[in-house]
Amino acid sequence: GENVEQHPSTLSVQEGDSAVIKCTYSDSASNYFPWYKQELGKRPQLIIDIRSNVGEKKDQRIAVTLNKTAKHFSLHITETQPEDSAVYFCAAIAYNQGGKLIFGQGTELSVKP
Amino acid sequence: NAGVTQTPKFQVLKTGQSMTLQCAQDMNHNSMYWYRQDPGMGLRLIYYSASEGTTDKGEVPNGYNVSRLNKREFSLRLESAAPSQTSVYFCASSLKLDGEAFFGQGTRLTVV
Numbered sequence: 001g002e003n004v005e006q007h008p009s010t011l012s013v014q015e016g017d018s019a020v021i022k023c024t025y026s027d028s029a030s031n032y033f034p035w036y037k038q039e040l041g042k043r044p045q046l047i048i049d050i051r052s053n054v055g056e057k058k059d060q061r062i063a064v065t066l067n068k069t070a071k072h073f074s075l076h077i078t079e080t081q082p083e084d085s086a087v088y089f090c091a092a093i094a095y096n097q098g099g100k101l102i103f104g105q106g107t108e109l110s111v112k113p
Numbered sequence: 114n115a116g117v118t119q120t121p122k123f124q125v126l127k128t129g130q131s132m133t134l135q136c137a138q139d140m141n142h143n144s145m146y147w148y149r150q151d152p153g154m155g156l157r158l159i160y161y162s163a164s165e166g167t168t169d170k171g172e173v174p175n176g177y178n179v180s181r182l183n184k185r186e187f188s189l190r191l192e193s194a195a196p197s198q199t200s201v202y203f204c205a206s207s208l209k210l211d212g213e214a215f216f217g218q219g220t221r222l223t224v225v
Contacts, residue, residue, distance in 0.1 A: 001172075006155070009153070031211070032210075032211040034213070034214070036214075043203065043216040043217065043218055043219060044156065044203070044216050045216070046213045046214065049213070051211070089155060089156060093210060093211060095209070095210035095211035098163055098169075098210070099210065100158055100161060100169070100171055100172070101146065101158065101161070101207075101210070101214060102158060102172065103148075103155045103156040103157070103158075104155055105153065105154060105155040106153075106155045106156075
């Protein structure tokens with residue numbers, strides 16, 4: 001079955017700096033990779049996702065890159081702001097095999113003003 | 114449009130007691146999930162239902178059972194609660210397996 005590893009577990013940056021969170025997955029059949037943000041005491045919410053036929057996707061200050069050969073994908077946040085402080089989760093699924101949506105362990109991002 | 118609604122929000126159980134966590138979605142989604150969230154361990158999949166009428170085990174199914182009552186509702190049952198099941202439980206739903214998952218507000222369960 002799928003296994004998703006996420007690093008680092010905690011990340012502290014200065015406001016305006018960039019932040020990068022990396023995930024690796026084990027199932028080569030995985031083809032959908034979403035990222036979720038969870039603010040303190042709230043539910044996770046999707047911020048960006050990428051499919052296996054795309055190498056990179058951007059949405060304003062957020063981008064995700066995918067390397068299928070190496071089986072890893074990364075979240076990039078540029079020009080970080082204090083409101084970016086949250087826990088971020090990556091996930092992976094082999095949906096055309098009826099697969100399970102498996103999450104990484106999470107990264108607690110702290111953006112210091 | 115309420116989205117995904119979980120009940121209850123908080124619950125304290127004694128070891129050995131049973132209870133059912135309820136989840137309902139009003140978005141006509143096909144897939145539904147139950148996750149537990151523990152510090153440092155992320156969101157771990159307990160059970161999921163890819164479509165009405167089907168259920169499958171996730172990463173940590175032991176000690177739990179589920180029922181996909183209809184397209185809207187997906188319940189999680191603890192038959193004999195143990196302290197190791199103390200956690201925050203999230204229900205989620207998505208239109209399809211490779212679509213955005215919408216989460217409920219969570220249930221904080223404590224087993225003493």
